[in-house]
Each structure stands twice: as structure tokens, then as C-alpha cells.
Amino acid sequence: LVLILDYGSQYTHLITRRIRSLSVFSLCISGTSPLSAITSLNPRAIILSGGPHSCHHPSAPSFPAEFPEYAVSHGIPVLGICYGLQLIVERLGGKVREGDRREYGRMEVVVDGNETGGIYGGKKVGEREVVWMSHGDEVSKLPDGFEVVGRSVEGAVAAIESREKKWFGLQYHPEVSHSPRGMETLKHFLFDICGISPGWNMEDVMEKEIEVIKSTVGPDDHVICALSGGVDSTVAATLVHKAIGERLHCVFVDNGLLRYKERERVMETFERDLHLPVTCVDATEKFLGELKGVEDPEIKRKIIGKEFINIFDNFAHDLEKKLGTKPTYLVQGTLYPDVIESCPPPGSGRTHSHTIKSHHNVGGLPKDMKLKLIEPLKLLFKDEVRELGKILNVPEGFLKRHPFPGPGLAVRVLGDVTKNNALEILRQVDEIFIQSIKDAGLYDSIWQAFAVFLPVRSVGVQGDQRTHSHVVALRAVTSQDGMTADWYHFEHKFLDDVARKICNNVRGVNRVVQDITSKPPSTIEWE
Ligand code: XMP
Secondary structure (H helix, E strand, O other), X not given: OEEEEEOOOOOHHHHHHHHHHOOOOXXXXXXXXXXXXXXXXXXXXXXXXXXXXXXXXXXXXXXXXXXXXXXXXXXXXXXXXOHHHHHHHHHOOOEEEEEEEEEEEEEEEEEOOOOOOOOOOXXXXXXEEEEEXXXXXXXXXXXXXXXXEEEEOOOOEEEEEEOOOOEEEEOEOOOOOOOOOHHHHHHHHHHHHOOOOOOOOHHHHHHHHHHXXXXXXXXXXXXXXXXXXXXXXXXXXXXXXXXXXXXXXXXXXXXXXXXXXXXXXXXXHHHHHOOOOEEEEEOHHHHHHHHOOOOOHHHHHHHHHHHHHHHHHHHHHXXXXXXXXXXXXXXXXXXHHHHHHOOOOOOOOOOOHXXXXXXXXXXXXXXXXXXXXXXXXXXXXXXXXHHHHHHOOOOHHHHOOOOOOOOHHHHOEOOOOOOOOHHHHHHHHHHHHXXXXXXXXXXXXXXXXXXXXXXXXXXXXXXXEEEEEEEEEEEEEEOOOOOOEEEOOOOHHHHHHHHHHHHHHOOOEEEXXXXXXXXXXXXXXXX
């Protein structure tokens, strides 16, 4: 295990992912964690991440006082990156001062130290490499036993080491793609200096998780899971099912806000491809009844969240009657970024996940919930979950589905969802748009694509007649994580074909517009 102590850099996740991409398991915990949290993980190597702070500041986050002795006495190599390097210098008796110059962006570093061993082992003195810098403070005095092994072309300290202690520091970010030889240095650190052998893979993760689930869930325990049709809950349920079989009970809710034939398509995958035991609850009337006349998007979300919980409660109740025992566990498809972000280091500028989640789920869990949680994906990133899904035989098309919001089409019909046959019209428009994207081979290059029903009518002329029909908007964006997004630039011919197909095939629509705003300033969804 390679442990990353997080001091709030925007690249911390990236370090974790990069190391995992080398088939080495890595985990990241808050950089201010107590020593017991570090020792309990028994790391083979420790990386101190970058961060936005100045290490002189009285509230600058740091490792615990006993950490250096622990690492040195156990022979655990430590690599500090950017703020991590500065922390090493300050805490081990050197000095960091506010730099005369700031070094941001692309920069050249000159190797200036040992050619054998050390962080630049194998490189020649005088060799140059392009790196990505991002710092204001700089090292002015090294701690005892350390030496400079790399400098920026402007002369600032860029790499330090104490080979005896096995402590190393890089002032730049080797993990970003703008440091083209950075991965070489990380590999050298892990494989040559730390002596780690790569071997972490998804098959092992799957086997281990199955063992954990088997040993956690007792032989008479029953487990429930709400399947949304999304990748995370599906992969989590499939994994649990593999571990405990028929003692897993899933529920899928048709709330009347799903896409074209979504219920049939998703249920088919669950039952035919994954053999998951799923109860499908048709709650269309209940949801649409509650939503009638409601225009405010946040109230719509609250109503939907509340209804989901009611249905879930009833499901658990019915199950208890049927089984003669209460279900004990609940499966959740929580992912690693949610876990990391639920305890961000001070000053990192990252939002507490609860704030994000209150907007982005469908109502949360009941406060008095007695069920214990099983979160088998909580150490994985999204692309790793997809890989795991593949091993579990979840169909590829399913794993690559675009994200779909919990409140479904309710946030894509602006205003009252029950008026103007809006949901039906939207389903047809959306299906034409998505199918055209798939036919053009563009689906996998787009983060999310969908149609929006606008609460306005416009004048048109269709078949020699004037019409006064609805306007729909098309939205397609590219994104890494949904936090920021850019609108997707379709070819004009594609847009022309789609608009024509929509107006020719969907009754009640005579105008198609495209959303060409990025996030920010817009959000991805319209409500
Ligand atoms: P926004 O619209 O905030 O969306 O830019 C970012 C991502 O989150 C999804 N989204 C939601 N997901 N419940 C969800 O489960 C919601 O209420 C919700 N609102 C937005 C959106 O589809 C995009 O992927």
C-alpha cells in the first residue's frame, strides 16, 4: 500500500489514480491524520501531497510530530510533492521563505545531484526535463542530512533528498501530464527506491471484496439495495449478489420520470444479463400525483426524495413480513471520491460531500434508519468501478451509460412536469437525440447528452399550417467529473438532421434549439 497524505492539492486524487494505474494499491487520507491512522495501514511508501497553504502559517496542516521518527525507524520511504517538500524542510529543521519569484506552469529542471540511487537515480547531472511547477514559497535552508539534487533553470531548489533517511522532495508535480517524465520519477521511487512490485488488479479486488461481504453478512442476514439503473448501484449489487446470492433483495422504482423504455431496458439487464433478484415498483401515479402543479425545482426534488424513501420503507416492511425477519444491511454504491471529500483537509477549498450530495441524490437516507451499510465500492474511482463491472459481466453498453440525475426527467421538464404531455414528448425527443448520437459514434466522447422540454410555445409552419407548438433544447457536454463542463461542438449537418427528425416525428414540437453554454456559468441540467 502506498499512502498519500492529503494537504489539499487539486492533484491529490490524481496521484492516487496514477499510482493505481501502475498496478500498485494506493489510498489517500487527510494529511493531518494521527499517527495511529497511518501505522494501522502499514504503508510501504508515503507521499505527502501538494496543497494551497504556506507552511509558515500557524494553521498550516502538517503530519503528526512522531511521524518522521516512525517513517525513518521503519525504513518507509517518504516523497514530498510541492507543499509536501516544503513541509519536510520546515518540520525537519530547514527553512522555507516566501520566494522572490513565483514559479507557475511549465518550467525546466536541471538534474544537479547523484546519478546513482536517489530520486534521480539513472539520470545524468546536467540533464534537463520539463516539469509543471506551482509554488510561491521556496527552500532557503535544507535540514541536516539533505542535499539538493535538482534546480529550476532559474536556480530555485526543485528536488531534494536524504538517501540515508529515504526522504525525498520534488517542488513540482510529477503526477500531471504536463510533467512528461514525471511518471518515470514516480515509478523509480516506487519500484526501485521502495522496492514495491506491481500486482494490484481488479480481479483481486473483486475476490477480496466478496470475501469481506461474506464474512460481514451473517448466514441469516438479509440485504437490501435500491437500484437506480446507474453504474454504481448496479455494480455494487452485482458484487453483493455474487457474495450472498438470494439473500440480496433489490428494488427498482419506476417513478414515471424515466427515459424512453428505460424501465424495460434496465429490468432486462438486471434480470436477463445479471440474474439479479429485483422487485420493480411502478409508482408512476404516486409520483406524478404529488408533482402535479409543482413548479419549483427544489420542491420537486424534495417531493421525489420523500416518495423514494416511502417506497423503500414499504419494500423493507413487505420483505420483513415475507421473510419473518428484518433485513439487516443496505448496499450503497458510494465511491472513493465521496469518501475523500467527506473529510477534506482544512483550507483545501473542497466542499464537504454532504453539501454536494444533498443536491445530487434523491433524498438521502431516513434519519432513523437501523440498517447497517455495505459500501463495496468505497475505495474505487469511477473508471475502476467500470472495470470491475466488466469483470462481473455487466454489459459494456450499460457501464458506459451517461449519468442520469436521481430526479430524472423532472429536472428536464421545466416547471410542472404533468402539463402539456411534456414527459411523453421529452422521452421521444431524447430518444431521437441519443440514438442519433450513438449512430454517429459520438456517445462515448460525450459526458452527458439529453433534451430539455421548455415551458414555452413558438409559432411554426408544418404542412401548410401554422402551428403553435413546443420548443425543445438539446444539451450535450464533455466533462471529467461533472464539476465543470464544456458544450459539445456537433457538426452542423448532424444538428440539422437531428432537428429535422425531431420535428418530423414528434407531435407537438416545432422548434429545436441547442444549449451552447459551458459550466460555469450554467449548470449541466437546466433545473
Ligand atoms: P449540474 O446540473 O449540477 O449537474 O451541473 C452535475 C451532475 O449532477 C447531475 N445532477 C443530479 N444528480 N440528483 C442527482 O442524482 C440531482 O438532483 C442532480 N442534479 C444534477 C447532473 O445530471 C450532472 O451529471
